[in-house]
Amino acid sequence: MTGNHPESLMMSHGYEPSWSEYSVKPPLFLTSTFAFPNAEAGKHFFAVAYGKEAQREGEIQGLIYSRLNNPNLQILEERLAVWENADEAAVFESGMSAISTVFLAFLKPGDRLLLSNPVYGGTHHFAYHYLTSIGVHVTPFDATSDLEALGDALIASGEGAQVRVLHAETPANPTNAMVDLEGLNTLRRRLETTYGTSILYAVDNTYMGPIWQKPLEWGADLSVYSATKYLSGHSDLIAGAVVGSAEVLAAVKGLRTFIGNMASPFTCWLLTRSLETLSLRMAKQTENAQKVASFLQQHPAVERVYFPGLPEQGEHQNAVYRKQCSAPGAMISFDVRGGEAGAFGCLNALRHIKLAVSLGSNESLAQHPYHMTHADMPDAEKESLGLTAAMVRLSVGIEHPDDIIADLKQSLDPLL
Numbered sequence: 250m251t252g253n254h255p256e257s258l259m260m261s262h263g264y265e266p267s268w269s270e271y272s273v274k275p276p277l278f279l280t281s282t283f284a285f286p287n288a289e290a291g292k293h294f295f296a297v298a299y300g301k302e303a304q305r306e307g308e309i310q311g312l313i314y315s316r317l318n319n320p321n322l323q324i325l326e327e328r329l330a331v332w333e334n335a336d337e338a339a340v341f342e343s344g345m346s347a348i349s350t351v352f353l354a355f356l357k358p359g360d361r362l363l364l365s366n367p368v369y370g371g372t373h374h375f376a377y378h379y380l381t382s383i384g385v386h387v388t389p390f391d392a393t394s395d396l397e398a399l400g401d402a403l404i405a406s407g408e409g410a411q412v413r414v415l416h417a418e419t420p421a422n423p424t425n426a427m428v429d430l431e432g433l434n435t436l437r438r439r440l441e442t443t444y445g446t447s448i449l450y451a452v453d454n455t456y457m458g459p460i461w462q463k464p465l466e467w468g469a470d471l472s473v474y475s476a477t478k479y480l481s482g483h484s485d486l487i488a489g490a491v492v493g494s495a496e497v498l499a500a501v502k503g504l505r506t507f508i509g510n511m512a513s514p515f516t517c518w519l520l521t522r523s524l525e526t527l528s529l530r531m532a533k534q535t536e537n538a539q540k541v542a543s544f545l546q547q548h549p550a551v552e553r554v555y556f557p558g559l560p561e562q563g564e565h566q567n568a569v570y571r572k573q574c575s576a577p578g579a580m581i582s583f584d585v586r587g588g589e590a591g592a593f594g595c596l597n598a599l600r601h602i603k604l605a606v607s608l609g610s611n612e613s614l615a616q617h618p619y620h621m622t623h624a625d626m627p628d629a630e631k632e633s634l635g636l637t638a639a640m641v642r643l644s645v646g647i648e649h650p651d652d653i654i655a656d657l658k659q660s661l662d663p664l665l
């Protein structure tokens with residue numbers, strides 16, 4: 250087989266069976282440290298790792314210590330970069346450690362972070378509680394806002410001069426609101442030109458995975474993931490990842506080495522296995538989600554369905570979806586009649602779908618964002634973004650779609 254599609258490369262890229270007793274699958278390298286052939290080689294490996302010496306032509310970087318490099322980490326990172334045709338990837342012990350490391354690598358006191366709203370509750374907490382406590386300013390912008398008007402306001406107030414990082418989560422957790430990625434790049438370039446600055450543009454692409462949306466193609470410097478979700482797909486690990494250019498990744502990996510929050514060999518081994526089925530899983534989950542969304546849309550106990558491409562998202566949102574996504578993904582939020590009592594009634598009655606946070610896994614999961622994943626966000630802010638106590642967030646799995654729909658039906662019917 251000579252194909253170079255990502256689906257094919259996930260079976261072989263970055264690993265040769267001859268390296269490990271002809272084992273077809275990469276073994277698990279449970280070692281903290283690696284023996285050097287001699288002192289001169291050890292000196293050279295460190296010099297390359299710390300950027301003091303260039304790698305020699307055709308040389309494979311020497312293995313040193315599993316906080317700096319490990320075969321499981323490297324194979325996984327090489328395969329992950331393939332999905333977005335990127336130079337490099339960096340894998341972390343959680344999605345939050347990927348996000349916080351990116352922020353800490355590019356922001357210092359006095360700088361400003363431009364952050365879309367809503368975002369995952371943990372990202373919200375880190376930005377508004379931790380970053381602000383060390384003197385970083387945070388300016389939120391509504392995912393659906395007019396980006397030209399946002400640029401005008403940032404320039405009029407002078408705040409645009411402080412912007413060093415632009416971070417967007419799209420589709421947003423949990424409302425599925427979409428940020429126009431091309432429009433955001435235009436805003437980034439406008440601020441950079443106006444002030445002669447350099448702004449890092451990162452996109453949390455957890456919801457669409459690298460299959461349905463490719464932020465780097467729209468000008469982003471980094472795609473950021475909670476790899477706990479679709480990249481893993483089995484609810485059996487916590488991990489994070491960033492994908493982008495060698496230059497940006499050098500800064501991110503440099504900080505990761507010293508914070509020491511790289512993923513463990515076992516987590517990497519599990520993720521490498523998961524990437525083999527990423528495309529299959531996401532295709533099936535998305536196919537199921539389209540059927541589930543149509544069912545929810547016509548159920549009288551459901552007031553509104555938030556799912557990319559459905560007419561009720563509005564013309565502008567649908568145009569953004571059509572432009573930058575190749576499929577709607579498998580995350581559905583919906584408002585249940587009867588507010589919080591209705592949403593809780595639905596969640597408590599589910600039999601097959603698990604009542605649990607997290608998403609993107611093989612099994613369907615449902616939760617209540619208002620009081621669970623986004624509990625820490627001020628209530629008024631949640632409500633202004635349409636995140637009400639009536640909302641249920643559903644991550645659609647790979648089960649038979651009829652069973653998912655039957656479970657939802659028996660949980661919603663009693664609310665009528």
Ligand SMILES: Cc1ncc(COP(=O)(O)O)c(C=O)c1O
Pocket residue numbers: 343344345346369371372418422453455456474475476477487488489607
């Ligand atoms: C969109 C998004 N980004 C980031 C995270 C954080 O990832 P992790 O839980 O792996 O730290 C999550 C977690 O739910 C998420 O949904």
